[in-house]
Amino acid sequence: MTVAGIVVAAGRGTRAGGETPKQFQPLGGSTVLGQTLAALSSHPALTQLVVVLHPDDTDLFAASINLPEHCAISTVPGGATRDASVRAGLAALQDGTRKVLIHDAARPFVTQALIGRVIDALDHAPGAAPALAVTDALWRGNDGNVVALQDRTGLFRAQTPQGFRTSAIRAAHASHSGGAADDVAVALAHGLDVTIVEGDEDNIKITLPGDFARAEALLAQREKERHAMDIRLGNGFDVHRFCEGDAVILCGVRVPHTHALDGHSDADVGMHAVTDAIYGALAEGDIGRHFPPSDPQWKGAASEVFLRHAVDLARAKGFSIGNVDCTLICEFPKIGPHGSAMQAEMARIMGLDPSRVSVKATTSERLGFTGRSEGIASIATATLVAP
Numbered sequence: 166m167t168v169a170g171i172v173v174a175a176g177r178g179t180r181a182g183g184e185t186p187k188q189f190q191p192l193g194g195s196t197v198l199g200q201t202l203a204a205l206s207s208h209p210a211l212t213q214l215v216v217v218l219h220p221d222d223t224d225l226f227a228a229s230i231n232l233p234e235h236c237a238i239s240t241v242p243g244g245a246t247r248d249a250s251v252r253a254g255l256a257a258l259q260d261g262t263r264k265v266l267i268h269d270a271a272r273p274f275v276t277q278a279l280i281g282r283v284i285d286a287l288d289h290a291p292g293a294a295p296a297l298a299v300t301d302a303l304w305r306g307n308d309g310n311v312v313a314l315q316d317r318t319g320l321f322r323a324q325t326p327q328g329f330r331t332s333a334i335r336a337a338h339a340s341h342s343g344g345a346a347d348d349v350a351v352a353l354a355h356g357l358d359v360t361i362v363e364g365d366e367d368n369i370k371i372t373l374p375g376d377f378a379r380a381e382a383l384l385a386q387r388e389k390e391r392h393a394m395d396i397r398l399g400n401g402f403d404v405h406r407f408c409e410g411d412a413v414i415l416c417g418v419r420v421p422h423t424h425a426l427d428g429h430s431d432a433d434v435g436m437h438a439v440t441d442a443i444y445g446a447l448a449e450g451d452i453g454r455h456f457p458p459s460d461p462q463w464k465g466a467a468s469e470v471f472l473r474h475a476v477d478l479a480r481a482k483g484f485s486i487g488n489v490d491c492t493l494i495c496e497f498p499k500i501g502p503h504g505s506a507m508q509a510e511m512a513r514i515m516g517l518d519p520s521r522v523s524v525k526a527t528t529s530e531r532l533g534f535t536g537r538s539e540g541i542a543s544i545a546t547a548t549l550v551a552p
């Protein structure tokens with residue numbers, strides 16, 4: 166379903182002050198509007214963004230915004246009021262746009278999760294908007310004095326993006342007389358149901374001069390969290406049965422034996438468990454997902470191919486392998502004499518120091534299928550670390 170975003174950025178930001186309207190003031194090496202567009206356009210469901218600009222700001226926009234490439238962005242001139250600007254944005258939407266999210270340029274901290282909540286809620290209602298329940302006591306004041314208490318039951322602080330089925334909000338704006346605080350007000354006046362979805366405390370609107378310092382602090386906090394160490398743990402388990410043959414391949418080493426291991430690839434049960442542990446730590450499924458057994462090209466493949474793929478995937482996602490620990494479970498062959506060679510081979514394939522790779526073995530006390538020497542099992546764990 167096509168989802169578009171309208172970013173209303175045609176206001177003058179009089180309350181925020183400054184030489185330029187607040188949406189063009191600097192924030193985190195970009196501008197407020199630059200951060201807002203980056204946040205919205207990175208949501209995969211949004212395929213079109215319309216930015217509504219004051220006619221005086223066209224040059225400011227061109228000079229200060231780095232447009233992302235993967236989302237079609239266009240600009241249209243806004244109006245004297247917020248709702249006039251929204252109407253200009255609605256008129257510019259591509260045909261076939263089923264859902265539209267209308268967002269303030271002045272809310273640069275909108276998250277992917279919040280955007281997703283609004284989009285999803287539109288499957289069940291013509292309108293959906295984020296808000297936070299009022300949790301403080303509310304007073305009515307006059308001349309600096311409290312004159313009454315205000316019941317806060319059922320009160321919410323409204324946020325954007327406010328989402329709508331496109332045809333419904335177009336009709337609502339077309340029949341509205343103007344002067345609405347937001348698009349939910351327009352929708353309600355037209356009789357549309359609007360679902361409240363959970364808002365976000367960080368989704369602030371830059372309104373007053375002090376909000377810029379708050380926004381920089383929020384950005385710094387996000388940067389800190391982004392660079393915080395991310396440690397992942399994964400496990401893997403694999404079994405291969407014995408078949409006719411004179412050697413098994415375990416952790417990349419050929420070990421002479423009375424049987425071989427049966428499998429689509431080289432049946433290296435130890436390397437498969439380690440590979441699955443890495444995929445597990447990345448939440449990337451298992452070997453079968455990346456190398457389907459139904460695909461003839463993996464017939465007899467050296468399992469090194471699978472392990473390298475998992476390690477490369479981890480690196481591409483910014484992780485290094487902290488360590489791996491693999492246990493082979495069998496009565497025979499005896500693993501001890503080959504343990505160092507297996508450790509060295511696994512370390513070589515993963516590009517790790519051998520001190521980060523453990524290969525050990527145990528029997529199952531002659532119990533179960535491994536005890537009856539029907540096959541070999543292996544379990545493994547892997548830690549991945551992103552700095």
Ligand SMILES: Nc1ccn([C@@H]2O[C@H](COP(=O)(O)OP(=O)(O)OP(=O)(O)O)[C@@H](O)[C@H]2O)c(=O)n1
Pocket residue numbers: 173174175176177178179180181188217243244245246247248250251268269270271272370371372
């Ligand atoms: N004629 C208008 C008025 C407002 N907006 C946009 O609506 C959003 C929310 O409005 P607000 O925070 O009130 O912004 P301003 O109108 O710019 O602020 P102020 O009232 O302080 O002048 C802002 O992103 C603003 O740019 C708009 O596109 N067109």
Ligand SMILES: C[C@](O)(CO)[C@H](O)COP(=O)(O)O
Pocket residue numbers: 269322323324325346347348370372
């Ligand atoms: C749309 C809005 O952001 C909802 O909170 C808000 O109503 C617009 O800004 P204003 O400060 O009320 O003008």
